[in-house]
Amino acid sequence: MATILDPRYKGNGSQSADSSDRAVRKLKEVASSFILSQCSVAQEEVAAEEPVATPAKKPSLLWANSDRQVKEKHHDCQVRRHLETACLSRDAKPLDYWRDHCASLPRLSPVARDVLSFPATSVSSERLFSKAGELISN
Numbered sequence: 001m002a003t004i005l006d007p008r009y010k011g012n013g014s015q016s017a018d019s020s021d022r023a024v025r026k027l028k029e030v031a032s033s034f035i036l037s038q039c040s041v042a043q044e045e046v047a048a049e050e051p052v053a054t055p056a057k058k059p060s061l062l063w064a065n066s067d068r069q070v071k072e073k074h075h076d077c078q079v080r081r082h083l084e085t086a087c088l089s090r091d092a093k094p095l096d097y098w099r100d101h102c103a104s105l106p107r108l109s110p111v112a113r114d115v116l117s118f119p120a121t122s123v124s125s126e127r128l129f130s131k132a133g134e135l136i137s138n
Contacts, residue, residue, distance in 0.1 A: 001027050005112040007088045007097040028079055031111045077110040 001023050011020045080115040082105060086098060094116050100107040 002115050006094050034111045078105045
């Protein structure tokens with residue numbers, strides 16, 4: 001998924017079309033759940049700030065389903081728009097790209113910044129560098 005969100009590659013490094021399709025589907029699911037979780041946190045913050053309790057309306061199942069479908073289509077459109085743009089050069093900075101495109105891809109941008117902000121290292125490589133540092137210092 002990180003390879004798809006990276007504007008330098010956009011999934012071009014995947015080994016098969018099937019794995020790329022699975023990653024795109026997963027990205028759409030993660031984007032949808034990420035945005036919904038952000039909305040629920042924002043609603044909780046607003047509710048905590050409101051001293052006057054308003055009577056709770058019973059949500060309409062019809063409108064809830066419609067709202068969910070609209071949000072999913074927005075995610076699909078933004079993922080498609082991101083994948084259709086040209087890849088950046090390899091020396092470009094992916095987080096700068098997402099900062100610059102947060103207005104044009106508002107639902108996908110926070111997901112990309114969240115996913116791409118993790119360093120791509122593993123415990124075994126960290127352990128190896130630590131041991132190498134010990135050997136050199138001794």
